[in-house]
Amino acid sequence: MSIHATTHSISTTERVRAGVPAVEVRDLRKTFKRRDRKAGRFARKQAWPALHDITFTIARGECVAILGQNGSGKSTLVRLLSTLLIDDGGEARIFGYDAFKEATTIRRLVNRVSVEASFFKKMSAAENLSYAARFYGMTPRQTRTGVPAILEKVGFPSERRGEAMENLSRGMQQKVALARALLTSPVLLLLDEPTTGLDPRSKLEVQDFIRQVRSEHDATILLCTHDMNEAEALADRIGLLDRGRLLFLEPVEDVKRRFGVETLEEAFFAATGREFENETSEEDDEYREVFA
């Protein structure tokens, strides 16, 4: 059986326009407002830019990783492309559709896995997946076979399908999150820190599954992560998002060649003048608080 159920509605592939990039982002900006912690409770809110004029393109079928520390703007970018945030300027197109003006069409093309495997905790994996699938037009008859098939595909034990999500480990929950995203046959999969917080074994299983999705499923993948090894292992090209600015987006070998370094950590240092894992200033903490 195919990795995804395609029996519902107009298939997502029918909606995809031929000959256009999967993702086209041009000068995309997003700013949030918040009070400066030091200025007191009644101080006026200040603008905190989360994304500064981001521009990039992803070809259909490509897997692109955006690297960045907590608070760099990765999740903001994913939320903008998922129609969960409204931009403050610029343009984002998904398979040629305007992400902000044609949100309804975009929603049939895109799905997302975030760092938090968010579910109704008292409901089982099968119930949560059925609930999600209904929004995409999948009837009970379709989910009766589709849900067990997708859970089996992600390696979820069949005897635990009816168990409440709150009793499952974090790794199990993340597998169900992947299954939820794939059940709706997205042609663009947005993965926002999908392996953060997982034990090494679960992490490898999820990474293997992402590879499998690429090989079996006609999906374009945008992977946002702060795990450099994961980005290098999975992506065709790697971008570096630092404090809301996209510093580069290139194949990993080109990045290393450009900075004359051996590793992505060294490339980060060469590009920003800072250590990748060593951001502890108060200003960085505030960025994390706002945009994490």
Place this chain on the structure above:
Amino acid sequence: MSEYAIEARNQLVGLFGIVERNVYLTKRYILWDIAFMVWTIANTLTIVFIARAEHVSPGRENTLAMMLLVGATIWAYLGIIFEFMTETVAWERWEGTIEYTFMAPLSRLVHLFGQGAFAVLYGLIRAGILFFAVAAFIGIHAPQANYGAALALLAIASLSFIGVGIMTSVLPLISPEKGAQLGFVCQGVMLVVSGVYYKVTVMPEWMQWISKISPATYVLRGDRAAIIDGTGLAWADVWPLLIIAVVATPLGLAIFRVGERHAKKHGKLKRSG
């Protein structure tokens, strides 16, 4: 099938999904619901016993008790509608699923109506249990009651209640911490001006004017007449409810859209945002 027909089918499946999810959750929390039901019955008894405390003729006492019971039942019913509607956002924020629901291709009207549809079904069951349990406990008689008319009027009024509930459901998007509680403020204000335990005529004139735009006014009046006097559906109660429903639903949806836009602009959909 045309694209429109497919879209309509998908939206109906989505609406079913909302109802189905609430059935799952109600099953999971059934013991809590039973506990809450006991509290509601106890609370209603404290109100209906007031009729016993009045030293009036048995017939008058029975009528007074039924009038209070109808008021308390409508209060409980409306509470369930508003609770479910405000939970549209509040519960999903708490579980963290709201972003997945809001990025799904489900129309907001269908989403909110699905929540309202379950609230009405669930509310009717609970209101029915409450009504007959308290009536049996106190020994209230309604020999002439026209329950069919009372139920039909409540069903018609539910369209208006859902419309108003949609307006309140946006509150947790604006204030994640306190928004849900404001739904109860709305419920209380609506019932106060609608004559929940008294006739509207006892209120100051300005409150009586406000009562005319409250759907609860007509359902309280109509249901009391149907249960105590055995009257049928009165057009005088039905047409204001239909007009309020026609106005309240698009208005509620427009308000929700403004709230949703605000949340998306300022990043407030996220649980901790």
